[in-house]
Amino acid sequence: GENVGLHLPTLSVQEGDNSIINCAYSNSASDYFIWYKQESGKGPQFIIDIRSNMDKRQGQRVTVLLNKTVKHLSLQIAATQPGDSAVYFCAENMRSGGSYIPTFGRGTSLIVHP
Amino acid sequence: DAGITQSPRYKITETGRQVTLMCHQTWSHSYMFWYRQDLGHGLRLIYYSAAADITDKGEVPDGYVVSRSKTENFPLTLESATRSQTSVYFCASAREKPLSGNTIYFGEGSWLTVV
Numbered sequence: 001g002e003n004v005g006l007h008l009p010t011l012s013v014q015e016g017d018n019s020i021i022n023c024a025y026s027n028s029a030s031d032y033f034i035w036y037k038q039e040s041g042k043g044p045q046f047i048i049d050i051r052s053n054m055d056k057r058q059g060q061r062v063t064v065l066l067n068k069t070v071k072h073l074s075l076q077i078a079a080t081q082p083g084d085s086a087v088y089f090c091a092e093n094m095r096s097g098g099s100y101i102p103t104f105g106r107g108t109s110l111i112v113h114p
Numbered sequence: 115d116a117g118i119t120q121s122p123r124y125k126i127t128e129t130g131r132q133v134t135l136m137c138h139q140t141w142s143h144s145y146m147f148w149y150r151q152d153l154g155h156g157l158r159l160i161y162y163s164a165a166a167d168i169t170d171k172g173e174v175p176d177g178y179v180v181s182r183s184k185t186e187n188f189p190l191t192l193e194s195a196t197r198s199q200t201s202v203y204f205c206a207s208a209r210e211k212p213l214s215g216n217t218i219y220f221g222e223g224s225w226l227t228v229v
Contacts, residue, residue: 008153034218043204043220044157089156091218101172102147102208102218106156 008087010109019077021108023090028071030092032100035064035075038087038107047075047088077110085112117141120205120221127228133192135224137205145208146188147218148172148180150201157204163188195228202226 013019025033031052036044050057050064050073057064063076073090087107093100118139127133137146148160149172159172163182177199179191188207192199205221 036220041223043206043222045220046217049217101159101162102206103159103173104149104157106154 008107008109012111013080015082015112015114017080019080019110021075021088023073023105025071025073025092027094030094032093033073034091036089044089080112082112082114085110118207118219118221120224124225127195129195129228131195133195135190135203137188139186139207142185143207143209147206148190149204152201197228200228
């Protein structure tokens with residue numbers, strides 16, 4: 001049978017729609033969160049970040065929302081375009097000794113249909 | 115602005131061989147990281163380094179060795195490659211004191227196949 005654990009969560013949207021990608025993080029002590037975009041065959045690229053003393057941050061066409069109560073992060077992309085098709089990762093900066101170590105979620109695949 | 119570069123980009127090797135993946139960054143970033151990316155697991159940290167001559171284990175360090183003799187280089191060595199080490203390897207770097215604004219920059223990846 002199919003091992004669904006091997007497949008990324010996938011979000012399919014139409015061009016022009018708004019997209020919401022969700023992420024649950026693990027450590028309530030994490031104080032900095034980042035969203036990355038990874039296009040096929042490339043390394044992850046920074047999109048937007050947010051510190052734990054904020055609950056919302058806006059960039060160009062993107063908004064990140066942070067709900068510390070339920071340890072949940074979301075990335076909203078306005079007017080989604082075909083070029084937004086990629087895998088999106090959230091990362092939390094977890095303190096390890098004196099350092100901050102970025103820890104990534106599994107990712108969500110966004111597919112934008114023209 | 116060369117940024118962060120990895121080599122080789124693609125490598126096929128045999129089980130038991132030693133393989134070294136190179137990573138070079140031109141920003142003088144203090145922090146460097148090695149991640150592996152596998153379907154179903156996302157990005158997992160292998161090793162990281164906070165400065166030259168300082169390295170620490172990440173989530174999946176077994177079978178790997180790193181060194182950081184110079185700030186700009188962070189090679190990753192598979193001492194005796196196994197098939198389970200077939201993966202895409204990403205090197206990354208970041209400035210010191212990673213708080214807001216300390217973006218992690220990734221290389222383009224090294225595709226390694228162990229046969």
